Amino acid sequence: MSNTPHQLAEEFPEYVGKIRHLREVDxxxxxxxxxxxxxxxxxxxxxxxxxxxxxxxxADMRKERMRLKDEIYGTLTRLETAEERP
Known part of the structure; x- marks a missing residue:
């Protein structure tokens, strides 16, 4: 059994600034x-x-955490892709 905290800043270190910004505006x-x-x-x-x-x-809590993490990552990468388009 793992007892690593899984903070979003540790899970997505390359998106820390974007996470902070989106938390404020979205x-x-x-x-x-x-x-x-x-x-x-x-x-x-x-x-x-x-x-x-x-x-x-x-198991239910871990599934919910994974679902939320997937949704968070999806939002971060969709925005990143949209920003790259001319």
Whole structure:
């Protein structure tokens, strides 16, 4: 079992500035990053036995974190591609 925190800045170091900017100007992006942070902290607390969770709940939380991470990454890369177009 891993107990690495998985902070967005560590997951996407090349997008730290863009993440900060989008959190300020895009309400939906702000909400999904907040949701990611909440589920990520819950997973970390469960993995370190601060707030233990059963295997089914852990699996559900990890799936939700991955879904949110995919959505965040998709937003970041879509914007990057759009910015590169003339």
């Amino acid at each position: 309400g939906h992006f702000h909400r999904i990053t907040e949701d990611y942070d909440v589920v990520n902290r819950a997973i970390h607390r469960a993995e370190t036995n601060i707030e233990p969770a059963d295997d089914f709940h852990m």
